[in-house]
Amino acid sequence: xxxxxxxxxxxxxxxxxxxDLPDIVAHGCxxxxxxxxxxxxxxxxxxxxAMVAATHAAGLEAHIDPWGVGGVFGGEAYSDFVPRNPxxxxxxxxxxxxxxxxxNAPTFRKFMRGWVDAAVDIGADVIFWDEPxxxxxxxxxxNDWTCFCGVCRELFRSKxxxxxxxxxxxxVAEFRVDTVVGFLSEMCAYVKAKGVRNAVxxxxxDDEEHGVTHWEKVATIHGLDILGxxxxxxxxxxxxxxxxxxxxxKVVVLAKMYNLEPQLWLQAFLVPNGTEAELARTxxxxxxxxxxxxxxxxxRGCDYMLSLRSDxxxxxxxxxGETFKGFMKK
Numbered sequence: 001x002x003x004x005x006x007x008x009x010x011x012x013x014x015x016x017x018x019x020d021l022p023d024i025v026a027h028g029c030x031x032x033x034x035x036x037x038x039x040x041x042x043x044x045x046x047x048x049x050a051m052v053a054a055t056h057a058a059g060l061e062a063h064i065d066p067w068g069v070g071g072v073f074g075g076e077a078y079s080d081f082v083p084r085n086p087x088x089x090x091x092x093x094x095x096x097x098x099x100x101x102x103x104n105a106p107t108f109r110k111f112m113r114g115w116v117d118a119a120v121d122i123g124a125d126v127i128f129w130d131e132p133x134x135x136x137x138x139x140x141x142x143n144d145w146t147c148f149c150g151v152c153r154e155l156f157r158s159k160x161x162x163x164x165x166x167x168x169x170x171x172v173a174e175f176r177v178d179t180v181v182g183f184l185s186e187m188c189a190y191v192k193a194k195g196v197r198n199a200v201x202x203x204x205x206d207d208e209e210h211g212v213t214h215w216e217k218v219a220t221i222h223g224l225d226i227l228g229x230x231x232x233x234x235x236x237x238x239x240x241x242x243x244x245x246x247x248x249x250k251v252v253v254l255a256k257m258y259n260l261e262p263q264l265w266l267q268a269f270l271v272p273n274g275t276e277a278e279l280a281r282t283x284x285x286x287x288x289x290x291x292x293x294x295x296x297x298x299x300r301g302c303d304y305m306l307s308l309r310s311d312x313x314x315x316x317x318x319x320x321g322e323t324f325k326g327f328m329k330k
Contacts, residue, residue: 001287001327002261003028004295005320008035008067009304013050021058024299027317028324031060033128033295035067037077041118052123063199064124066115070101070108074131074203074230076307081111090135090146093166098135103183104151113190126197129184131230134176136209143167145176145209152179173208181217184224192223199226199263204236204247219254226293227255228263233282234275235267244282248289256290263293268320269302273311280323287327294327296320 005024010016024032032055040048052062068077081101082089088105089097101108119127135146143166146152156164156175165172188198200221206213219227231247233240248264255262264286266279279296286294301313301320310316 001291001330002030002263002293003324003327004031004033004063004293005029006033006035006065006295006298008298011040011044011047011051013047013054016051017054020299021054025058025060027321028326028328029060031063031125031295033063033065035065035075035077036115036119036122037067037075038069038080039077040067041115042080045118045122049122056123061125062123063126063128064119064122065128065130066112066119067130069112069115071099072101072103072132072134073129074201076305081108085111089149091149091152092135092146093143093148095148098146100135100146102147102149102151103132103134103179104147104155105149106151109183109186112187116187116191116194120191120194120196124196126199126226127187127191129187129198129200131201131203132180132184133203133210133212134179145172147176147179155179168208170208173213176208177212177214177217180212181221184218185221188221188223197225198223199228200224201228201230201263201265204229204231204243206250215250215254216257219258219260224258224260226261226263227251227258228265228293228295230265230267230297232265232267234272235270240278240282241285244285245289248286248291252290261293262291263295264291266294266296266320268296268316269298269305269308269310271301271310271312271316276310276312276315276319279316279319283323283327294324 055062067075071079090100153164229247231244233243251262301310301316302308303313
């Protein structure tokens with residue numbers, strides 16, 4: 001069993017290497033997902049490179065995450081690319097835009113290739129494509145979605161031989177899936193050519209509003225190595241066993257079918273007081289489903305980030321450590 005933890009917030013290599021890294025190792029982790037935001041790319045690349053080197057020296061893998069880049073990946077980090085390149089924003093059918101880059105925009109794809117170059121340079125073993133998504137507000141009707149920009153409308157017209165509708169038709173839903181898959185296909189091929197592995201982690205949705213209805217299209221991407229999911233049942237207010245079990249099984253089935261490594265993420269942020277032990281049960285559900293790779297977001301129960309801090313972060317971190325070390329004994 002591979003076990004991972006996400007790490008962000010600190011960019012002082014000495015602190016990481018001397019304090020946090022030994023703590024992560026002691027809690028049974030085999031890899032670290034280092035977030036690499038646009039701010040990191042601009043200002044902290046040298047620090048991340050040193051931290052990745054320390055990760056390797058400790059015997060752990062380093063997975064690099066485009067945290068919040070372009071506003072299209074998971075994470076609380078802000079995007080500088082979007083306001084600097086307003087013509088690449090995702091657009092709604094009513095003509096208004098949203099603060100997210102269009103995955104079909106050539107300028108954004110070029111920027112992402114540059115991000116990959118930097119991630120590989122700092123020592124990535126795996127590029128962790130963190131919840132790539134388009135905008136959609138599932139509670140606001142069937143015309144509150146993206147992307148309806150000029151590039152997307154032209155691509156839609158080329159594929160379907162008709163103008164793109166302003167409602168979320170089956171053809172638009174298919175186009176949205178293909179937009180995500182097309183973007184990931186280009187990025188995964190670029191990463192693979194550099195000798196680095198790819199992981200794609202999807203949000204726990206497979207409906208039209210959220211963009212990726214056909215997960216097998218993601219699973220068949222050339223150059224993909226790891227397929228993951230984030231069934232954060234407390235965050236999404238779902239029944240634990242059914243929610244986690246369904247998406248764990250979905251990923252495992254696809255992973256077996258397409259020779260991928262299945263991965264599942266545990267919610268180690270915003271964990272309510274008294275529910276910490278349920279992290280262990282969630283990990284058990286994942287393992288019973290056949291998961292070979294279980295990770296937690298994030299380090300120390302996110303006690304250093306107010307918006308994500310668990311009620312009892314020390315207890316969350318203790319449970320994660322016991323759970324991960326338990327896997328090592330099996």
